[in-house]
Amino acid sequence: MADPASRESRPSPEEQVRILYEGAETQTATAMEQLVASQGFGELLARMTENLVALSKVGSDVGDLVLRNLGIAGRGDITRLGRQLNRTEDKLELLLQRIEELQDELNEERAERATKGAAKPERAVSRKS
């Protein structure tokens, strides 16, 4: 006759199914990780990527050509405008940084002058006394 304690610790059929399933899933995951780490998969991925990129390029080029022939600004035109804006923004940023540096220098000089100006009358007072 089975010991009641061991019967209690035995997993139920439902739990057993779950454990079995999780074991199978873990093994599949490991196998798939080994597969994607193989040289063959790397080669396949490289080729697939190249083909997908080429297809998407053909598609976007055709779309752009249609727009251009209709006299509507295409993706390339908008991109060019965006790049010009980027360059302008770069110049403005550098200019702003230069202005801020000059402003900091000016503030330092002003502060220095103010300290000197405040120090002079004190000396004059001490001489009189």
Next chain:
Amino acid sequence: MSALGNIARLPASAIETANIMLTADDARIGTTPRDVVWTHRKTTLYRYRSNKRKHPVPILLVFALINRADIFDLRPGHSFVEYLLDDGFDVYLLDWGVPNDEDGETGLDYYVCDALPWGMREAQRSSGSVEVSLVGWCIGGALCAMHAGIEGSDSPARNLVLLTTPVDTSESLYTSWVGRESFDVDFIADSWPTVPGRAVDFANKLMKPVTNFWTTNRRLAQGVHDGTANREAHQAMAKWVADNPPFPGRAFREWVTWMYKQNQLVRGRMRLRGERVDLGRIEQNLLVVTAGADHITPPSNTVPLLHLVRSEDVTHFDRPGGHIGLMAGSRARKETWPDLADWLADRSGP
């Protein structure tokens, strides 16, 4: 519950699971109040103000180019930013934004030589501090390391914290995928002004296909069925994972070629705008954090950095968890954030 009861509850669980997955976009992420301090092109510098500020040196958070920086401030109650603010730090976040076709010519030099130093400059000006602490994660960490490798002690960074940062890619799975000769990165970068974020995300998920495409969803369904699923946590993470900004074409070409095809960073051969990126010039207090179960940047990709830098104060934490779980997982609040905050606090005094 009986087996029959379990089966009877399956339709309700399936509907609930589907609801969680389909309404993930409604999750609120990145909600801590913040001010915009500076913007340039698509880059934005945010400031999170602490009402308990006690550390004079502010922290500047820098994330990767392939996901949004919201991961630093994932959701109320589980946000690294929130944690740092509560710990008395003034926090800045450099968000690279969402590049468009016009940003296709943006290279790594823009991020390392322009955006990052300019962001640090703005953080210094607005905080009134002469120095900052740089905290970079993944590619963001590599960008911070490159910056410190060029500027050395001239950089205003006092502390450098690099989280799961790729430095030596010789043992990376990416190297066997994109580092091979047949992977024509020039063709991709010439054809696509920006590499779609979805494509990069798909490749990332393909590294652990069963776990990423199946197990995550199966575990959610099981959690819903058992009544243990955390709806908010799952949705916040799912929303963040699905938000993939495009990778600017030139930066993608440079990243793949220099990091994976030629492994230039660790060899000290990388040059940005004529300046050599020499990791031996890094003199900042350095904290390197690796994650034991990280398949994207395994510890072996980061550890070589420890032997290259000139810093006298070097610390290495090797924690359990994955690439993202390390900082955003359910255990991060107890197992990672306190150590990071303590390390920074000890080095952020006047």
